[in-house]
Amino acid sequence: MDVVVVGAGALGAYFGGRFEETGANVTFLVREKRAEQLRENGIKISSNLGEYKNESPNYVTDARKVDHADLVVVSVKGYHLPGTLDSLKVLAEKGAYVLPVLNGIEHISYLQDQLGEDVVLGGLSFIIATLNEKGHVIHSGDFHDLIFGPLTKTQTNICQRIEKLCDKANMNGIYSDSILLELWKKYTFINAFSGITTAANLSIGQIREHDSTFKIAETILQEMKNLAKEYHVDITGEDIESAKSKLLGLDKEATSSMHQDRRKGLTLEVDHLHGGALRLAKAVGLDLPYIETVYGLIKPFENA
Ligand SMILES: NC(=O)C1=CN([C@@H]2O[C@H](COP(=O)(O)OP(=O)(O)OC[C@H]3O[C@@H](n4cnc5c(N)ncnc54)[C@H](OP(=O)(O)O)[C@@H]3O)[C@@H](O)[C@H]2O)C=CC1
Ligand SMILES: CC(C)(CO)C(=O)C(=O)O
Numbered sequence: 001m002d003v004v005v006v007g008a009g010a011l012g013a014y015f016g017g018r019f020e021e022t023g024a025n026v027t028f029l030v031r032e033k034r035a036e037q038l039r040e041n042g043i044k045i046s047s048n049l050g051e052y053k054n055e056s057p058n059y060v061t062d063a064r065k066v067d068h069a070d071l072v073v074v075s076v077k078g079y080h081l082p083g084t085l086d087s088l089k090v091l092a093e094k095g096a097y098v099l100p101v102l103n104g105i106e107h108i109s110y111l112q113d114q115l116g117e118d119v120v121l122g123g124l125s126f127i128i129a130t131l132n133e134k135g136h137v138i139h140s141g142d143f144h145d146l147i148f149g150p151l152t153k154t155q156t157n158i159c160q161r162i163e164k165l166c167d168k169a170n171m172n173g174i175y176s177d178s179i180l181l182e183l184w185k186k187y188t189f190i191n192a193f194s195g196i197t198t199a200a201n202l203s204i205g206q207i208r209e210h211d212s213t214f215k216i217a218e219t220i221l222q223e224m225k226n227l228a229k230e231y232h233v234d235i236t237g238e239d240i241e242s243a244k245s246k247l248l249g250l251d252k253e254a255t256s257s258m259h260q261d262r263r264k265g266l267t268l269e270v271d272h273l274h275g276g277a278l279r280l281a282k283a284v285g286l287d288l289p290y291i292e293t294v295y296g297l298i299k300p301f302e303n304a
Contacts, residue, residue, distance in 0.1 A: 205252025
């Protein structure tokens with residue numbers, strides 16, 4: 001399969017590297033600075049689940065240089081998505097399907113509007129990954145799940161092909177028949193987890209020590225359930241309990257990628273995640289007071 005990865009950051013370099021490892025033809029579509037890093041340092045994954053290195057990965061800085069693509073994995077931050085649009089249009093015109101793996105939900109309808117409904121697949125990931133100063137992936141934790149699935153009936157075949165590719169790869173690829181629900185479940189979890197850890201500037205263990213602080217995360221889960229319902233997505237009480245158990249079961253040092261970005265002084269995805277929930281809520285006349293509060297607390301740290 002010919003795969004283009006747009007955004008060779010933590011996620012893109014990880015999953016792109018894992019696909020490359022199977023022998024798939026992977027091209028990283030990157031900007032100039034990252035191209036220089038790939039030229040000098042290649043792709044490298046450090047992980048307890050298996051190391052990988054490619055000293056000379058395929059990369060381009062211009063989508064028009066890609067001859068053919070079956071699949072485009074989009075792994076940029078929410079605030080960088082508009083900047084990828086011209087490239088995605090070029091690749092979609094060449095017949096590629098687009099698999100975004102960003103956290104959040106608004107990007108799905110945004111991409112569908114721009115590229116056409118049939119082009120955009122549903123995708124998300126559970127992984128803890130970051131890039132070091134050389135641009136190499138540091139994967140921690142013992143999970144590396146890529147969940148994907150069709151958002152229209154026409155996408156079954158490409159999703160089966162992705163499943164076959166994932167089966168060969170060192171990752172946990174999961175084909176979901178209800179990817180929209182999975183996207184909302186992840187969005188629910190991440191808004192609670194990234195919201196409380198980033199706003200409090202604490203890892204999850206310290207949050208759990210204070211009932212009144214943990215309660216904020218629990219209430220965000222509930223608010224996201226109410227929001228999903230307005231969009232005809234049924235997140236159940238059991239799903240909320242399972243998200244809460246996940247927060248309770250995480251290693252005490254664990255924290256969200258947004259909180260890690262805050263610690264590093266990087267730009268935060270708060271507008272894409274919590275801001276997105278507030279926009280969706282406003283459109284249906286719903287109040288999300290806890291999410292609004294957390295959004296306000298994180299906002300001053302948004303820009304690097
Ligand atoms: N990291 C994690 O553990 C997890 C992250 N996620 C989600 O995945 C998404 C990606 O996160 P992550 O991989 O951490 O982000 P990173 O910041 O590590 O990577 C994003 C990459 O996108 C590149 N980029 C931005 N704009 C463009 C463009 N126009 N063309 C090409 N490349 C571009 C950036 O390159 P440049 O160097 O040029 O700026 C950067 O390398 C986010 O939505 C995040 O919430 C989900 C699960 C876990
Ligand atoms: C919770 C986690 C680590 C799961 O992948 C995540 O998506 C994030 O922090 O952005």
